Amino acid sequence: xxxxxxxxxxxxxxxEAREVHxxxxxxxxxxxxxxxxxxxxxxxxxxxxxEVFNRIHQPVSLKAYPWRRVLAGLETGQLAAGGIYRTxxxxxxxxxxRPFHSDAILLFVPTERPKNNKFTLSDLTGMTIGAIQxxxxxxxxxxxxxxxxxxxxxxxxxxxxxxxxxxxxxDAFLAVEIAGWNLxxxxxxxxxxxxxxxxxAVNNVHLAFSNxxxxxxLLPAINQAIADMAEDGTLxxxxxxxxxxxxxAHMPEALSPPAALN
Numbered sequence: 001x002x003x004x005x006x007x008x009x010x011x012x013x014x015x016e017a018r019e020v021h022x023x024x025x026x027x028x029x030x031x032x033x034x035x036x037x038x039x040x041x042x043x044x045x046x047x048x049x050x051e052v053f054n055r056i057h058q059p060v061s062l063k064a065y066p067w068r069r070v071l072a073g074l075e076t077g078q079l080a081a082g083g084i085y086r087t088x089x090x091x092x093x094x095x096x097x098r099p100f101h102s103d104a105i106l107l108f109v110p111t112e113r114p115k116n117n118k119f120t121l122s123d124l125t126g127m128t129i130g131a132i133q134x135x136x137x138x139x140x141x142x143x144x145x146x147x148x149x150x151x152x153x154x155x156x157x158x159x160x161x162x163x164x165x166x167x168x169x170x171d172a173f174l175a176v177e178i179a180g181w182n183l184x185x186x187x188x189x190x191x192x193x194x195x196x197x198x199x200x201a202v203n204n205v206h207l208a209f210s211n212x213x214x215x216x217x218l219l220p221a222i223n224q225a226i227a228d229m230a231e232d233g234t235l236x237x238x239x240x241x242x243x244x245x246x247x248x249a250h251m252p253e254a255l256s257p258p259a260a261l262n
Contacts, residue, residue, distance in 0.1 A: 022060045025070035025079040029157045036064035044242040045083035055225040067134040077210040085203040087136050095216045098223045099204035104177040106195040124150040130161035130173030138201030158183050
């Protein structure tokens with residue numbers, strides 16, 4: 001009897017050891033895409049990722065942390081990262097899902113700034129730009145930043161950048177199109193701040209694992225689930241649930257962006 005009991009116990013614990021549990025980290029302060037609700041991740045990106053894992057019948061925990069903490073957890077394999085942009089540098093160490101969304105990153109400036117219909121990234125020379133801690137804004141922008149073409153000051157959220165812009169401490173700040181325009185509407189700044197197009201970058205949004213994370217094995221199933229959600233309209237339904245018309249009503253340009261700035 002003792003031998004049988006031991007065999008059953010080993011079988012059960014062995015099955016538990018083989019069960020893969022995934023913890024996905026999201027930015028805790030990036031409304032409406034991801035934000036914290038008492039430590040629980042909510043918003044557009046968590047809703048999409050939750051549905052992906054439901055479809056592949058995989059247990060998952062969705063957590064909201066400061067983005068730098070998410071990236072640190074991704075690097076060590078303690079977390080997967082939800083809502084991350086893919087870059088050449090990150091491709092060396094992380095494994096990415098197929099994209100499930102696309103973000104247009106715009107430059108927001110004071111309305112009185114002279115308009116330039118041929119604006120390029122080179123026009124940022126000498127400017128002080130507000131950005132979010134730990135974010136990448138595309139390979140081209142990141143490369144020019146490393147070259148020192150312009151100065152970048154990082155803060156925790158878009159609202160902090162807006163306040164710095166209004167105080168004259170920034171020449172411009174970067175924000176995802178929908179989030180930026182919604183912030184201007186909520187703070188009654190639609191007349192004092194405008195965006196510049198085309199976008200600084202148009203970044204696909206992914207789920208990512210560290211290359212050494214055993215959960216990388218889930219990517220084929222994850223990618224199939226994302227493809228199915230795009231095909232059956234689920235991605236669009238979730239988008240409409242979290243990005244209601246009031247967000248888009250404030251945007252003077254079309255939601256679908258043209259090619260990014262050079």
